[in-house]
Amino acid sequence: MREDEAAELAGVFKALADPVRLRLLNMIASAEDGEACVCDLTGPFELSGPTISHHLKVLRNAGLIEGERRGTWVYYRVVPEKLTRLSGLFALPVLTGT
Amino acid sequence: MREDEAAELAGVFKALADPVRLRLLNMIASAEDGEACVCDLTGPFELSGPTISHHLKVLRNAGLIEGERRGTWVYYRVVPEKLTRLSGLFALPVLTGT
DNA sequence: CTCCTGATTCGAAATCCATCTAAGTAGTAC
């Protein structure tokens, strides 16, 4: 595994390495119509709005979710390709580099 | 996704969220006989021995690898069950909680 | 245009993490 590969992959895992972000991702993925409004994501946490916004930005920068503004609200969806790519990572071939 | 689930899972991702640890895991998984001596893991990095030892400990605490001392040397192996469990995480069901 | 609400950005405080050196433990060889 090359150093730059490792760095890129570590970036994605770093985005996932937080309980709040995992729950956010889970909420977005399991939302109806596959998308969730930020306003619905803030309530379940005892965290300030800016903090939630920060975590969403981390997930967005990692390419795990994407957001869109529609009128007053911003909606986020998961990026399925990113998730399915991760799915294959732990099957031995990728780890072993074969 | 419950808060304690998220915390536990985040712990595993936190262990993976470092390029050095990803490369260590990759080296161990791709080693002959499925195990690698610490002495072989230190060379490829421009890092001190204690730093490598620290990263191995993080991987070990996350349950991703396990080590065994045989004489002078310590050998590490991956824990396959842990990896295959992670593999399934990104298929939609787990993310969506369905 | 002014006000209000939803969301993000900014700047600061507290905490966590990767890395080092120095010291300690485990085992072999003599």
Added chain:
DNA sequence: GTACTACTTAGATGGATTTCGAATCAGGAG
């Protein structure tokens, strides 16, 4: 026993991360 090697633990430090409140931006209502 001493000496040497392999590895881990302990303590310190610089840099990154999480969180907040305050300020700002975007859009709708009056």
